Amino acid sequence: MYETIAFYLFAALTIVMFTITVMSRNALYAMTSLAAGMIFISAFFFLLDADFLGVVQIIVYSGAVMAVYAFAMIFMDTLRDVKEKNPSKKIVFFLSGMVALLLVIILLTPLISEKVQALYPFSDEVGNAEAVGIVLFTKYLVPFEVAAIMLLVAMIAGIILASKRMDESITLKIDQEIEEELQKGKR
Amino acid sequence: MDYILSLLVFFPAVAAVLGFIVDRDNIKVYAITVAAIEFVISLILWMAYDPTNPGFQFTEYLPLVPAYGINYYLGVDGISLFLVVLSTFITLIGFISLTVEDNLKNMLISLLFLEMTMVGVFVALDAVLFYIFWELSLVPMLYIIGYWGSELRIYAAIKFFLYTFFGSLIMLVGMLFLAYLYYMATGTISFSIPDWHRLVLPFDYQVWLFLAFFLGMAIKVPMFPFHTWLPYAHGQAPTIGSVILAAVLLKMGTYGFVRFSLPIFPDASIALITPIAFLAIIMVIYTAMVAYAQEDMKQVIAYSSISHMGVIILGTFAMNVEGIAGSIFLMISHGIVSGALFMLVGNIYDRRHTKLLSEFGGLAKVMPKYATIFGIMVMASVGLPLTIGFVGEFLSLMGFYKISPSMTFLGGMSIILGAVYMLRLYKTTFFGPLTNEKNRNLPDLDGKELTSLIALTAVVIWLGINPNPVLKPINNSVESMLELMEKKAVTKEARELLHANTVKLEAK
């Protein structure tokens, strides 16, 4: 019962939050509602007994990723309303609506095949975090390590990309001026 | 001795890689040495080959992807043995006669790679391996035509590549499906050709698979109407490119017929004899006519190649020992003769920088040695007895006579029309008065050219007089292949045809 209530509550909340994200003209609002939506999603993970994933969701997504977005927005003049030339809304909503419709149709048709067998069944003896850990460090060890390297690479790449000419005020000067100054500095 | 085939395949490749560090000035000596060693290895292979054993010899087996039945599987039998020797021989001869100056190092290295792929195709007993070598052979050739060719080289090279590649892809689909059928039949996947040989397929599958393979092979051969890439490729390629293309690369197609189509799909092959023979006859007659109309020496020989390949196809689809052995022999002889003819055209091109027939005439007086060797090769090409060209043509036509006398008669037009265009070529080039002043002081063949050409001439005459050392191993392997075909044939017609396809005294 609680589960049902919780599911519908959080479903409504996430849908509203994400709709705001998508529709808002203000980047700050969008980001804020996105962060909120992320946290609500972690609720689903808890509902689905994926405690570890839920925690990761809050820490990584709502914490780290959102922080990065926030930092990125500092670089840009995003407080004002975003001006966009939008394509005709009809097409956008038609396409998305159709996709949603079809997905729902597909998902509501009986999908569950009895042949599907669990590869790594839950064991009741260990908690979720432990179970994930066991699988992660056995079968998925190599992908895990690769993911780690990927994160490292992404981190370095992000720093290098963003930190070029950090000392310059990029909002006040245009590129050419910076170039010119650099040229002078070298001489 | 156990690893002689691997050695044969990879020695040129390793040598090619090492070739990058060889000094520019010494690269030619280096390459000739490598090719000579390779040739000697292939001769050792021939000597060590047991002609009485018709099966695959010197097999090497190494699982590569066992789950999918893909293995490193090499072996050689009477059918492929001489094509291997031919490849190494022509490469060596080609190197000796090479006159390219521009970027010589790259050319020699790509030729060595090409040699690897050529030998690889002929000794591979795994379809995937075969396919890999088959496709890889396109790459060095693409580079050779595209870089060292004449004006239209890019067009010619791309046409060559895309056209043959298109056919091979369809063949690849056929191979995959065949492996799937093998899986359905036996429960394991195998790409091994001997395994496929033992697979009995229902007739309708055979036809479709045969057609898939046929397209790949037919473009390579090239059979009418898939032949138009060849004149461009030959016309634009440098001499060495044409030599290897005509001598060896085209043989991959006909070799494929003998190695894949006949033993794997015996019923389909027999059911389709008539349409294929029809195409082959068109090839023989039509391309002979086209060859006659050419204004460029090299194009004459290019089209003549197609015409001769028609006879090879006829022999292959004769479905008897005489015809198939003859067609394999004709592959070898055509390799040597057309290689030599392209080399000869290359010699005159080096001197005059033109290949147009109208530029020449009366050369016999200025270049007697050249005219003599050219004459011998022309005669071998038209199939004069006691030259290498006769044996194969005679046996191919003789074999096909058993299938259809009237079609043999039409295919036999090759000996008439071949004489027509070849003699016209010879007459306009060498006979008549010396009209063009530019030809007056042409030097005759020099030592380098003579070395390579005399070697070829010697082979032409030696194998013309005594073809048996070559014919015997071919004969045994072909006989066992035909036995296999008869055993696995599913349709009654095919079994009857194969059974009746020998000499029998028909008493009254």
Added chain:
Amino acid sequence: MITLNHYLVLAAILFSISLVGILRRKNLLMLFFATEIALNAVNIALAAFSKFYHDLTGQLFAFFIIAIAASEVAVGLGLLIIWYKRTGNIDLDTLQSMNG
């Protein structure tokens, strides 16, 4: 009773919302937001599968997706900033250099 299908439909709806964002927004930053939503929608589906099939693989994939999302954000935003420095705007329609 909440079944797998409930979760899947929710994921589908969230995914569609993200599609609206992807199609509608011309601001690159907003596009990033929309992609995050899409990824999260998929994560929900994966976690749901994991639960209802009793198989941890779904969760692990969700886990890897989070890792990928994090990397994507790091690199993507870095590029975005560079681009903004160069051109002073992050409008999607100004990115025409891939014109074939």
Added chain:
Amino acid sequence: MEKYLYITLFAPLVGSLFAAMFGMKPKKLFVGIVASLLLFISFISAVILLVHVASTDEVVKAQLFDWITVGSLNIPFGFVADPVSTVMMVTVTLVSMLVHIYSIGYMEHDEGFNRFFSYLSAFVFSMLVLVMSDNFAGLFIGWEGVGLCSWLLIGFWYHKPDLSRDQNPSISPAWAANEAFIMNRIADLGMLIGLFIIYWHIGSLQYDVVFSHVNLFDISIITMMGIFLFIGAMGKSAQFPLHTWLADAMEGPTPVSALIHAATMVTAGVYLVVRSFPIYSQIPEIGLWIATLGAFVAVFAASMALVNTDLKRIIAYSTLSQLGYMFVAAGLGAYWVALFHLMTHAFFKALLFLGAGNVMHAMDDELNIFKMGGLYKVMKWTAAMMIIASLALAGIYPFAGFFSKDKILEVAFDSHHYILWFMLWVGAGMTAFYSFRLIMLVFFGEERYKKYGFHPHEAPWYMLAAMAPLALLAIVAGFFEHSFEEFVTTLLPEYHFHMEGITKVALIGLTTLIALSGIGLAVYKYSKGGFSEKWKENPIYKLLYNQYYIPQLYDKLFAQPYRELSQIAWKELDLRLVDATVDFIAGIIYATGFKSRVVQSGNLSKMLRWMVIGLLILLVLVVLYSPVR
């Protein structure tokens, strides 16, 4: 005895290779001498073989090694010396040897002296392979080998330019060489098919196997064998309709014409029919057909010789006509007669040609007999020998031709083929006429050559000496008729005459009569200055003079259409249709790419929209074709 077999066979090959070593060097006299000597050795050992075979009735056989062994086919290099082949060997080596010696003088001033001997000896080798082989494949080796040598020798003066048919009826040596080769190839295809038929039915190409099994087969199969082998023979022996090459082949040096295109190679067809007598004796209908064709050619060729003005062409047509006679004999089953005529013909025709060579030498290679005349005064020996040869050719007693040619007429009459006999009889008259027309115009009458500024001279003694044995044989060879018959009929079937003595005598009388009247007419007319110019306006004259317009016809009917068709095949079919189709398909693909390039606008939002549309399509497909329902 095998030793002699090999000596006979390989001595000419050695000579050829020896001469070839000096092929590109300036003239070396010893090359000719060595080649002639080797031919002499070959001749001697051939004679030894002949004597041996004749005296012991033993057939000498030798096998060198296997040539082709595939499946059930086994072709060895096998040679045999039986009565037929020894006769041929002796004839061939004898004439060849004399022609070699003669050529030393004839080719004296030619820069291709060494090359010439190399080719000529190679020819002898090939011819010997042809006659000595003990199987059909070996015969075919020689068959093609002589074709090659003939090609080389006709085109010996390859440097001459192509002229129009009016200036030179054979266009050029190179052209004539190619024509000969190609015409022979057409026939060779027929012969190859004949070999295939034999192989697939009998399983062997060895003469003895084939001939001992041939009667086991259905008559239709034997008929096919006979027809296709004869097609081969038609090409080599220049029977209608493959005859045009022989006259054009006169472009070659005259000793070549004497050896190849009169005495030896062109008789190979007759040899083939004689050799395959077990086949042909089974199928008399085909034999009759062969005989009819032969009789037709005998008259047809003789008629062309009547009006021709070219010294060598007249003799060439005469050869053609005589080959017709031989085929009549062979076709009617009188194989030994055919062989006998073949031999005597070889002697007197070679002699005739060599005499013509002398005349040409004397006249600086002029060939028009109307520019000659009265040469008897300067060339007595040559004239005498040519008259002997002509008498032999005309069939006057006691010259060789009388015995052999008369025999053929007798055979025709005896087998009740009176029409054939009549044709041959007319042919005999024509033969006598044109032979003596030639003699009269060249050696007697007004000395027209003076007008054209020629200074004729007699040939050197050794050339005449080389001709002398031939002249002797042209006179006496006929007297060996009976011993010849006895010898060769140990192998060949005998021919039994049913005629009574009186008919025979009457026939001989009739034949001699027409020959004599032919001679008489020629002598009478041409001693009076010949026929009037008005004859040249006569359509029949024109028809004959232009060889029945057959070369022109072939040109229009085969050569030109082939040339044009080839052009069409290349330019219209190959380039415009086949290649264009390929390029068209490639073009479509390329154009599609070019057109759809617009999709890559670079606008990310548009691409995203496309992506979603694609997703939508995929989803629709999933709904429609969902595997899990």
